[in-house]
Amino acid sequence: MDGDCVCGSGLKRLRCCGWRLSDLSGATAVARLQPLVEAAARLIASGQDAEGECLLLDALDLAPDCLPAVLELAALRQRQQNIPAAAVLWRRVLRLAPNHLGATLSLGMSLFGQARLSEAEAQARNAIRIAPDSAAAHNLMGMILTEANRPQIGEYHYRRVLALSGSRDPILLANLAWNLKTQGRMEEARRLYHESLRTAPTVRQTLLGFARLEEADRRFDTAQAVLDISDIAYPNDAQAQLARAVILGRIGKRSEAIAVIDGLAGRHDTGLGPARLGPAGLGPAELLEKGRLLDKLDRFDDAWTAFADGKRRAMALSGQTYLNEAAAAMIARLRGFFTASRLALLPRATLRANEAQPIFILGFPRSGTTLVEQSLSAHPAIAAGDELPLIHDLTETLPRLLGSPLGYPDALSELWMGDQRAGLDLLRDVYLQRARQLGVGRTLPGEPAPRHFTDKMPLNETHLGLIALIFPASPLIHVIRHPLDIMVSAFSNHFTHGFCCATALETAALHYARIVDLVAHYRAEMPEARYLCVRYEDIVAQQEASIRGLLEAIGEDFDPACLTFHQNQRYARTASYAQVTEPLYDRSVGRWRQYRRQLAPVLPILAPAMARLGYDVS
Known part of the structure; x- marks a missing residue:
C-alpha cells in the first residue's frame, strides 16, 4: 500500500521520493493540469493555503513531473518551514529542469540552513554558473563561504553583490560586516555595522551580529548597549539573551549569566527560521553555555548534566551522529597506502x-x-593562518589533479608514473595559491612579509602522510593533551570535525583513539617527517622553554611577544577565542578529575591511547 512519503511533502511515496525520472507522464497530461495549478496558485496567493495545497497534491498525484505544480508546492513547504520536504521538492524541480535558477538557489538556502555546507556550496556554484550576474547567487555563495571558514573568498562574492545591485542594502552590509569580523578586521566590520544600522536600525540579525563583534573584540560595555537596543525592538529574544549571558560570563558574572539562560527555558526563538527552543526546554547552545558556566562555579555534576542535555538536544535537532563506518574506512585506506615500502x-x-x-x-x-x-x-616572522581547509580540499581534488581514476589516498599511486613525478609540486602549488587567495600572510604596504604561516585545522594529523609528502621541510607540531581533559572539553562544546564524532562522549573517545593509532602508524612508516610532539601541560607549566623549543624547531629566534599571546590582537576563529585573550592559566589542566565518574564509560576505549602518550588516571 502506498502511504504518505516520510519526507513530509504531503505526497504518496510513489509520487514523491519513490518516483523515478523515467516515470514521465507526458507533455499532454502535464499541460491539461495547468488550469488546476493556476487555481491552486490563486488560492495560495489569497491566503487559502490548505485549499491550494489540496489542488497541488491532486495535480501531482496525476502527474508527479508537473513542473509548475512541483514549484508551487516546494515554495509552499518552504514558507511553512518544512525544510526537509521543501528540499526534496526543489531536488525534484532540478531533476526536471537542471538549470532552474530559483530552485537551485532555494535548495542551496535550505541546505545552508541545515548546516550542510558542502552540499549548499555545490548548489551556489551551480547558480553562479547558470547566472554569473545574479546578485542572489553571489550572496548565497558569500554566506556559505563565510560560514565554511573561507571568509576571504566569501568577501569577494559579497562585494560582487554590492557591485551588481548598485545599492548599499543594510542586510548585505551586515553580512559583509560579519564576514570581515571572522577575518579579524574588526574596525572595518564596525564601520559597516554602523552604516547598516543608520539605514535600518532595528534589524534583528544586524543587532545580534554587531553585539557579537563587540563581545569578540572585548568591548563588553558596547556589546551590552547594542543588546539593550535589541531588547527594545525584540523583547526577550532568545539569541540576544544568550549573547548577553556570554558577555556576563566573560566579565565574571556567572550566576547572573545562568539566570539569563534559565529564563529562556520553554521560550521559542523569535527570529526567522524554525524554533530552536520549545516546550522541551533550552536549545543546544544555551545548554552547553550553561554547562560551561556551572563548571567555572565548581558545580560539576550540574555542569555535566547540562552538557549531556545539550548534546542530546543537538543530535535530536540536527540528526547528526558519528559517521563510524566512513571514519573506519578512511583510516583503513590511509594505513594501507602509507607504508614504508x-x-x-x-x-x-x-x-x-x-x-x-x-x-x-x-x-x-x-x-x-x-x-x-x-x-x-x-612572532613578527609568523602569520596566523587559522583553520585552513586546504589539506581537506586537496584530498577531494587530488584524484582529478593527478588524473587518476582512483580515490584518495590510492590516487597517489599515479606518482609512480614517469609523467606524474612532479605531481606533488603541483599539489604544493595549489595549496600555496589557495592560501594566498585566503589572504594568509597578507601585509600592509611597508610591512615585512612573514617567512611562515600557521595552519591549525583540527585533525589535520589524519592526513599527516600527505602533508609530509607535499611539505617535507615544514614542521608538523602535534599538540597533545590528557585525553580525558580533551573529552571533557569536547563534550562541553559543539564541533563537527572528525566525522561528527563529538555528538556523543563514546564516539569522541573512539575517534580520538583511532587517530592516536593512525599518527603512531605514520611515525613508524615515515620517520623522516619533521614531527614534533608538544604537550599542552608542558606549555602551561614551562611556557618559555616550550615556546623557545618550538621556535628553534621552526628556525626562528625567540621573541618575548610570544609569551604574552593574550595581547595578540588577532581574532581566533575557534571556540577558544575567549580563552586565548586571557594570560596563561592552569585551571584546565587535570579538569577531568572533577568528572572521573562520568568519564568511566570511555576509560576502556582510551586506555591504550593514554598509555601510548604517557598519560594515566592517577
Whole structure:
C-alpha cells in the first residue's frame, strides 16, 4: 500500500521520493493540469493555503513531473518551514529542469540552513554558473563561504553583490560586516555595522551580529548597549539573551549569566527560521553555555548534566551522529597506502623558495592548538593562518589533479608514473595559491612579509602522510593533551570535525583513539617527517622553554611577544577565542578529575591511547 512519503511533502511515496525520472507522464497530461495549478496558485496567493495545497497534491498525484505544480508546492513547504520536504521538492524541480535558477538557489538556502555546507556550496556554484550576474547567487555563495571558514573568498562574492545591485542594502552590509569580523578586521566590520544600522536600525540579525563583534573584540560595555537596543525592538529574544549571558560570563558574572539562560527555558526563538527552543526546554547552545558556566562555579555534576542535555538536544535537532563506518574506512585506506615500502617509491615535493612556508599545528579539537597558534603568530616572522581547509580540499581534488581514476589516498599511486613525478609540486602549488587567495600572510604596504604561516585545522594529523609528502621541510607540531581533559572539553562544546564524532562522549573517545593509532602508524612508516610532539601541560607549566623549543624547531629566534599571546590582537576563529585573550592559566589542566565518574564509560576505549602518550588516571 502506498502511504504518505516520510519526507513530509504531503505526497504518496510513489509520487514523491519513490518516483523515478523515467516515470514521465507526458507533455499532454502535464499541460491539461495547468488550469488546476493556476487555481491552486490563486488560492495560495489569497491566503487559502490548505485549499491550494489540496489542488497541488491532486495535480501531482496525476502527474508527479508537473513542473509548475512541483514549484508551487516546494515554495509552499518552504514558507511553512518544512525544510526537509521543501528540499526534496526543489531536488525534484532540478531533476526536471537542471538549470532552474530559483530552485537551485532555494535548495542551496535550505541546505545552508541545515548546516550542510558542502552540499549548499555545490548548489551556489551551480547558480553562479547558470547566472554569473545574479546578485542572489553571489550572496548565497558569500554566506556559505563565510560560514565554511573561507571568509576571504566569501568577501569577494559579497562585494560582487554590492557591485551588481548598485545599492548599499543594510542586510548585505551586515553580512559583509560579519564576514570581515571572522577575518579579524574588526574596525572595518564596525564601520559597516554602523552604516547598516543608520539605514535600518532595528534589524534583528544586524543587532545580534554587531553585539557579537563587540563581545569578540572585548568591548563588553558596547556589546551590552547594542543588546539593550535589541531588547527594545525584540523583547526577550532568545539569541540576544544568550549573547548577553556570554558577555556576563566573560566579565565574571556567572550566576547572573545562568539566570539569563534559565529564563529562556520553554521560550521559542523569535527570529526567522524554525524554533530552536520549545516546550522541551533550552536549545543546544544555551545548554552547553550553561554547562560551561556551572563548571567555572565548581558545580560539576550540574555542569555535566547540562552538557549531556545539550548534546542530546543537538543530535535530536540536527540528526547528526558519528559517521563510524566512513571514519573506519578512511583510516583503513590511509594505513594501507602509507607504508614504508610504498612511500619509498614516491617522490617528495621540492621547496618553493621566496615564499612563506606553512607550519602545521596538528591536534584533536580542544587539545590546545589555538594557544600554540596565538603564541607563535605573535612572532613578527609568523602569520596566523587559522583553520585552513586546504589539506581537506586537496584530498577531494587530488584524484582529478593527478588524473587518476582512483580515490584518495590510492590516487597517489599515479606518482609512480614517469609523467606524474612532479605531481606533488603541483599539489604544493595549489595549496600555496589557495592560501594566498585566503589572504594568509597578507601585509600592509611597508610591512615585512612573514617567512611562515600557521595552519591549525583540527585533525589535520589524519592526513599527516600527505602533508609530509607535499611539505617535507615544514614542521608538523602535534599538540597533545590528557585525553580525558580533551573529552571533557569536547563534550562541553559543539564541533563537527572528525566525522561528527563529538555528538556523543563514546564516539569522541573512539575517534580520538583511532587517530592516536593512525599518527603512531605514520611515525613508524615515515620517520623522516619533521614531527614534533608538544604537550599542552608542558606549555602551561614551562611556557618559555616550550615556546623557545618550538621556535628553534621552526628556525626562528625567540621573541618575548610570544609569551604574552593574550595581547595578540588577532581574532581566533575557534571556540577558544575567549580563552586565548586571557594570560596563561592552569585551571584546565587535570579538569577531568572533577568528572572521573562520568568519564568511566570511555576509560576502556582510551586506555591504550593514554598509555601510548604517557598519560594515566592517577
